[in-house]
Amino acid sequence: MKEHSKNYDAIVVGGGHNGLVAACYLAKAGKSVLLLEAHEELGGATTSVKPFPEYDARLSRYSYLVSLLPDQIVADLGINFRTLDRPVASYTPYRKDGRDEGLLVASDWNEDTAESFVRLTGSDREAAAWREFYGEIATLAERLAPSMLQPLKSAAQLKTETGLPDLWRALMEVPIGEIIRERFQDDIVRGVVLTDALIGTFVTANDLQANRCFLYHLIGNGNGQWRVPQGGMGALVKELLRVAEASGVEIIRKARVVSLESGGNGVRVETEAGDAYRGKDLLFAAAPQILERLRNQGRQADEDVGAPRKSLEGSQLKINMLVKQLPRLKSGVDPRIAFAGTFHVNESFSQLEEAYAQASRGEMPLPLPLELYCHTLTDPSILSDALNAKGFHTLTLFGLHTPAALFDANPAQATALAQERALAGLNQYLLDPIESVLAPCSDGTLAIEAKSPLDLEKDIFLPRGNIFHRDLDFPFLDESPSTQQWGAETDDPHIYLAGAGAQRGGGVSGIAGHNAAMALLAKSQ
Numbered sequence: 001m002k003e004h005s006k007n008y009d010a011i012v013v014g015g016g017h018n019g020l021v022a023a024c025y026l027a028k029a030g031k032s033v034l035l036l037e038a039h040e041e042l043g044g045a046t047t048s049v050k051p052f053p054e055y056d057a058r059l060s061r062y063s064y065l066v067s068l069l070p071d072q073i074v075a076d077l078g079i080n081f082r083t084l085d086r087p088v089a090s091y092t093p094y095r096k097d098g099r100d101e102g103l104l105v106a107s108d109w110n111e112d113t114a115e116s117f118v119r120l121t122g123s124d125r126e127a128a129a130w131r132e133f134y135g136e137i138a139t140l141a142e143r144l145a146p147s148m149l150q151p152l153k154s155a156a157q158l159k160t161e162t163g164l165p166d167l168w169r170a171l172m173e174v175p176i177g178e179i180i181r182e183r184f185q186d187d188i189v190r191g192v193v194l195t196d197a198l199i200g201t202f203v204t205a206n207d208l209q210a211n212r213c214f215l216y217h218l219i220g221n222g223n224g225q226w227r228v229p230q231g232g233m234g235a236l237v238k239e240l241l242r243v244a245e246a247s248g249v250e251i252i253r254k255a256r257v258v259s260l261e262s263g264g265n266g267v268r269v270e271t272e273a274g275d276a277y278r279g280k281d282l283l284f285a286a287a288p289q290i291l292e293r294l295r296n297q298g299r300q301a302d303e304d305v306g307a308p309r310k311s312l313e314g315s316q317l318k319i320n321m322l323v324k325q326l327p328r329l330k331s332g333v334d335p336r337i338a339f340a341g342t343f344h345v346n347e348s349f350s351q352l353e354e355a356y357a358q359a360s361r362g363e364m365p366l367p368l369p370l371e372l373y374c375h376t377l378t379d380p381s382i383l384s385d386a387l388n389a390k391g392f393h394t395l396t397l398f399g400l401h402t403p404a405a406l407f408d409a410n411p412a413q414a415t416a417l418a419q420e421r422a423l424a425g426l427n428q429y430l431l432d433p434i435e436s437v438l439a440p441c442s443d444g445t446l447a448i449e450a451k452s453p454l455d456l457e458k459d460i461f462l463p464r465g466n467i468f469h470r471d472l473d474f475p476f477l478d479e480s481p482s483t484q485q486w487g488a489e490t491d492d493p494h495i496y497l498a499g500a501g502a503q504r505g506g507g508v509s510g511i512a513g514h515n516a517a518m519a520l521l522a523k524s525q
């Protein structure tokens with residue numbers, strides 16, 4: 001083991017975007033910071049890659065849209081990172097009375113959207129319910145979002161401060177499925193609302209865990225808009241890396257931490273490569289389950305820091321595609337409209353509930369609920385000029401209710417089955433089957449890659465493929481006594497959680513990194 005003598009103010013473990021955000025804040029505050037990343041490449045779930053080497057197309061391989069990243073973090077750190085509006089929020093194709101149609105929801109409410117609701121539901125009642133519901137949520141989002149970068153408040157305090165007690169009760173205290181059933185009548189409309197509660201969260205609509213997921217999908221940056229990262233998600237990492245290096249953060253890649261000790265004098269970590277580093281404090285920006293394993297190593301049973309908190313399995317399938325042209329739709333809608341926002345397939349309320357029931361029984365859902373979106377319609381910069389000139393596009397498919405357990409017995413076969421069902425689901429609504437537009441590769445394959453929850457664990461260390469590291473928490477303290485100030489503290493005064501698994505972590509937000517850095521800085525004041 002090579003012992004390095006420098007004693008850093010802080011060691012950050014994990015160079016995903018949260019680890020980088022934490023490191024930047026600390027270095028800018030004058031702390032000496034060492035960041036250790038297991039992989040050669042930084043970014044974790046926020047990387048962009050060229051998955052099809054012969055095509056110059058840099059896809060956001062894992063996460064792909066941004067909502068939760070507060071403008072304040074972008075401004076504080078001086079990162080040059082832009083997100084772009086999507087003109088369309090969603091398009092949901094359906095078949096009614098033998099005709100192919102679609103529910104189109106523009107990002108800003110307009111006549112086309114109103115008419116689209118009437119065509120689906122036969123009256124303007126559902127449209128009015130939609131506007132009322134999301135109008136109330138927008139007010140809540142605006143009032144709640146600033147608290148994400150402040151010390152934790154109690155539920156009671158935030159409920160009073162946000163001044164919407166009925167909506168608070170509906171979103172935080174009653175299962176979201178009940179609220180959706182109460183406020184909406186149509187199965188498809190209900191499903192479009194419900195999907196925000198199920199991204200990366202394997203539960204029924206009747207589980208309060210779905211409410212947590214729903215909240216995170218609607219309060220981002222005070223407006224809940226899901227925006228396109230210009231240049232792909234990797235552009236965020238590139239900028240954070242630039243600022244981290246300019247601020248003096250020492251970054252070591254291929255430095256997977258395999259051992260951790262903590263005592264009165266601070267922390268000591270060892271890497272797989274055989275290096276040992278010391279620091280006064282440690283910010284752990286990889287999954288908390290990994291931290292618990294490291295802390296438990298070599299301890300006596302009676303000193304056990306405890307088994308990792310039980311968390312749901314990851315439950316999504318991510319499919320990245322490069323197409324020669326956008327496929328035409330049976331409904332006749334322009335694909336540049338249909339795929340610009342979130343394209344929902346097999347995601348009516350009843351289909352989502354049925355898919356959950358099937359997957360809980362150990363069956364791959366049929367039909368498989370999924371959503372699709374085209375990055376390049378909003379931001380063509382991730383493709384070379386030559387590919388843009390030829391009309392190529394990228395498509396991102398996110399399958400729901402495909403929990404890790406479905407892949408354990410035979411990962412390759414299960415992934416192939418999930419992909420087959422996802423593409424078949426999509427093809428129901430396409431004139432050009434998706435396979436006919438996928439870009440061909442010279443080895444005879446097509447430009448498509450699928451990542452199951454098990455792949456996410458293998459490739460980027462997400463425990464059982466949970467995209468938020470572990471179950472999301474509500475962004476406030478419950479009524480039980482707590483020593484938490486920032487949602488980053490652990491029971492070791494030298495160790496902080498700085499990644500998605502911290503309270504108020506989850507998603508591409510940098511909030512967990514910011515809050516861990518604030519917790520550490522508050523201590524040293």
Ligand SMILES: Cc1cc2nc3c(=O)[nH]c(=O)nc-3n(C[C@H](O)[C@H](O)[C@H](O)COP(=O)(O)OP(=O)(O)OC[C@H]3O[C@@H](n4cnc5c(N)ncnc54)[C@H](O)[C@@H]3O)c2cc1C
Nearest residue numbers: 014016017018038044045063064065257286499500507508
């Ligand atoms: C397929 C997918 C799609 C998603 N889509 C979206 C989306 O569109 N929008 C959104 O907001 N969120 C999305 N998410 C969630 C979001 O990407 C994550 O919650 C977030 O990026 C987590 O960031 P992080 O920095 O906390 O952790 P991570 O990105 O997980 O980074 C942790 C880092 O720690 C490193 N590491 C792990 N163990 C060790 C160790 N022992 N030693 C050293 N380093 C270690 C890892 O290599 C990794 O680089 C998605 C996630 C996935 C997987």
